Amino acid sequence: MATQAMTRIYDRLLEQVLFRRTLQRWQRIASRAETADVSVLRRLHGPARQLRSELDRLLRVADGRLAQAESGARAIRRPPMSDWAWRPEIWRAPVTPGGIAPAEPRSAIGSEATLFHDCPAREVTLRQIRNAGADDLPPYGLKLDVLRFEGSFLSLVIELPPAAVDGLTLHHIVRLDAALEVETPRKIFVRLNLKHGPNTEQVVHGVAPADGALVAEFDLAHTKMNEKRLERAWIDLIFEKPEMNQFVLRDVTLSRRARAEM
Structure with missing residues (x-):
């Protein structure tokens, strides 16, 4: 046991020494970048970008997990007897890009959500924000601002993970729960899309948020979904x-x- 403890201490000390040396090396490189030869900069540019990519990936994961630990973001109020529950990444971890202004007709935010619209003026902005309310479970929220809008549709599409369709049958009820704040009350349409083979089953519910809560349930018994050919699912939030x-x-x-x- 003593030998293992000494080995761990040695490994930590070695990690600290290597980290300091690596940090000092890149500090020297950065300080000389203004006067360095172009050929040197070209040689270092690739490794620097690769290092930054890995550090950014680490920070995104770390920030998300630390925020979850601080706010209890893992908690999901799931209905009784649920066999699957999930919160999309926008609400549980930092995403890239964190904001879009103005939003193009098709604008992805993070890896799971995309905003679609056909407004030529494009006076639409989308931004991930930090939640600070006492009743907020997740660390992050999503703010959508719309000014002049001359289009016919505006929708946020959320791609569901493979676990959502694994074992999904006609005996299931799929439910969406959302906490929503709106300046001017509007009905929101929630559409569940289920791709099975060449076909896509679509079920739409129009919902008027009540007391900040938005709930939509989809009983799959009323669909013609082919359980054996089910491939993927996604949700549309359509703003009227x-x-x-x-x-x-x-x-x-x-x-x-x-x-x-x-």
Whole structure:
């Protein structure tokens, strides 16, 4: 045991020495960059970008996990008997880009969500924000600001992970829960899309948020989904008459449960 403890201490000391040397090397390189030969800069540019990419990846994961630990972000209020529950990355970890202004007709934010619209003026902005309310479970939220809007649709598409469709059957109910703040109340349409083979089943619910809560349930027994060919699923949040309005999604979670048979 003493030998193992000494080995661990030695490894930590070696890591600290290597870190200091590496840090000092890059500090020297950075301090000389203004006067360095172009050929030297060209040779160092690739390794520097690769190092920054890995450091950025580490920081994104670390920031997200630390924020979760601080706020209890792992907690999801799932309905009884749920066999799957999930919170998209926008609400649980920092995403890239963290904001879009103005939003193009198709604008991805993070790896799971995309904003779609057809407004030629493009007076639409989208931004990830930090939640600070006492009742907020996740560390992050999403703010959507719309000024002049002359298009026919504005929707946020959230791609569901493979676990959402693994074992999904016609006996399941899929549920979306969201905490939403709106300047001017508007109905929001929630659409569940299920791709099975060459076909896509779509189920739409129009929901008027009540007391900041947005809930939509989809009973798959009423669909023609082919369980054996199910490939992927995604959710559309469609904002009706969004002009001159602000929407803040403090939380979004999805879950599924087996329907109680009579």
